[in-house]
Amino acid sequence: MSNQKLEDLRLQVDDLNLEILKLINERAEVVQEIGKIKEKQGVNRYDPLRERHMLNLLKENHEGPLPFKTVEHIFKEIFKTALELQENDQRKALLV
Amino acid sequence: MSNQKLEDLRLQVDDLNLEILKLINERAEVVQEIGKIKEKQGVNRYDPLRERHMLNLLKENHEGPLPFKTVEHIFKEIFKTALELQENDQRKALLV
Numbered sequence: 289m290s291n292q293k294l295e296d297l298r299l300q301v302d303d304l305n306l307e308i309l310k311l312i313n314e315r316a317e318v319v320q321e322i323g324k325i326k327e328k329q330g331v332n333r334y335d336p337l338r339e340r341h342m343l344n345l346l347k348e349n350h351e352g353p354l355p356f357k358t359v360e361h362i363f364k365e366i367f368k369t370a371l372e373l374q375e376n377d378q379r380k381a382l383l384v
Numbered sequence: 385m386s387n388q389k390l391e392d393l394r395l396q397v398d399d400l401n402l403e404i405l406k407l408i409n410e411r412a413e414v415v416q417e418i419g420k421i422k423e424k425q426g427v428n429r430y431d432p433l434r435e436r437h438m439l440n441l442l443k444e445n446h447e448g449p450l451p452f453k454t455v456e457h458i459f460k461e462i463f464k465t466a467l468e469l470q471e472n473d474q475r476k477a478l479l480v
Contacts, residue, residue: 290421297418298434302441304411305459308404309442312458315400316450322393325386338394345398346405354412358465362408363401365461369454 316370323374333374339367412466419470429470435463 326333343360350356422429439456446452 318396
């Protein structure tokens with residue numbers, strides 16, 4: 289009985305993982321678009337105020353059960369990798 | 385024109401952030417349930433084989449644009465925090 293329940297819950301986690309995977313890649317695509325526009329405008333890609341705004345919005349909408357500092361940590365990781373992706377795009381652009 | 389486009393893209397990122405926030409909290413709830421069952425069964429919560437299975441599934445379904453090693457890094461962070469949450473639950477259980 290418990291093992292069936294465990295198996296069901298694990299399938300739920302697998303589904304949630306795949307949904308999260310899809311969304312972080314979708315997010316990366318949008319951030320790449322933003323990077324291209326900023327590039328054309330000659331604006332710096334890293335914008336601490338924008339990052340603060342995003343974290344505030346997350347905090348306002350956060351209901352748990354994860355502690356918010358954990359959420360913040362995960363998102364800072366997501367922000368950082370998106371920025372790295374923009375930098376790679378720019379480097380590629382410089383090579384062509 | 386470009387500024388309007390930038391604003392639209394940022395709103396898209398905000399929406400995606402909130403969806404990701406919702407899913408990582410939902411995931412944490414399910415993982416808490418799993419923790420309770422394992423607790424009753426007296427099974428160790430940390431299961432490297434299960435973690436490997438989840439990463440393999442993510443890899444099979446990953447289409448980019450993020451490099452997979454980045455995805456792996458973000459998910460290891462998510463796995464770690466979920467585990468910490470289970471540990472907190474257990475500590476609380478020991479105190480009552």
